[in-house]
Amino acid sequence: MAIGDEFFSETPNSGIGTSNTSSDETANPLFLHHSDHPGLLLVSKKLSGDNYNSWYRAMKISLSAKNKIGFINGTIKETSVEKKPDEHALWQRCNDMVLSWILNSLEPELQDLVLYCTTPHAVWEDLRERFALGNAPLIFQVQRDIYLIKQGQSSIAAYYTKLKGLWDELASYNTITCTCRAQNDRSKLMQFLMGLNESYAATRGQILLMNPLPSLRQAYASLVQKEK
Known part of the structure; x- marks a missing residue:
């Protein structure tokens, strides 16, 4: 089982990710296509440490294509579970989905380093601090x-x-x-x-x-x- 599958084995049908979607929905960063799943591999080569720059570029292109860049640069903030419970549920689902994509793009020994980070942004910054060079x-x-x-x-x-x-x-x-x-x-x-x-x-x-x-x-x- 790929990382994150256990969180999405049963997902309520909220209308997100179905084929009958409008252009407005697909432009929403909280939109998930019906083909998106936690075990999805976005890059052909997993991050091993010494290939950080090529991995970084490939992952950024893939996440941009899926309109999920805001989850790694921190611009998409967590919504209030008390004030907007429905929107928070969608945010949580997308947050965990992107988190799973990133974890699945890492070699197993690196997954353990960031496994308990709760957001993609936290994982992204942790990896940058560890492996990015001038x-x-x-x-x-x-x-x-x-x-x-x-x-x-x-x-x-x-x-x-x-x-x-x-x-x-x-x-x-x-x-x-x-x-x-x-x-x-x-x-x-x-x-x-x-x-x-x-x-x-x-x-x-x-x-x-x-x-x-x-x-x-x-x-x-x-x-x-x-x-x-």
Whole structure:
């Protein structure tokens, strides 16, 4: 049984989550779709600790798509059970649902650390304090990985995909936009060419002699054709 299933094994039919819903209801952050359930896995890779940044981004996108961001940033407050009992019941249901989604996205050893937090916001902040790092160490690590990466036994496509993933990750950490896009693109092209196997030395030389230099995508396409 996934975490949270025991809280929702029997749920009164309040009209929330049925197929006959209006657009106003779906825009309400307390709305739950009929496909939502506590055992739902929102991300493909669970948080293990060292993958916090990728987990954070994936979870935030998924929760935003479900209109539940307010439960993790603290903007959706608990309603009064005395003054608005019906609304409080809906809030409690959504609160526990989002809490279950987050707990199910953690490796078992991390679940124990936050199991007794009562709100998604509390869990979110606890995980951030434990695992979030400043950008400088992350940028250093990614840049080092970029300069050390080599094609090795990988195909051109696999090598390029891994390198592009590192570039995208680096871009997500940089808060200052590069004013010289052409220079940035040329740097990526050089990094890509540096890591190629020596069997592509002739093709690499031809690319470097082109004036103007081809784009990264053009160089990649040329090398893939050569590989085939």
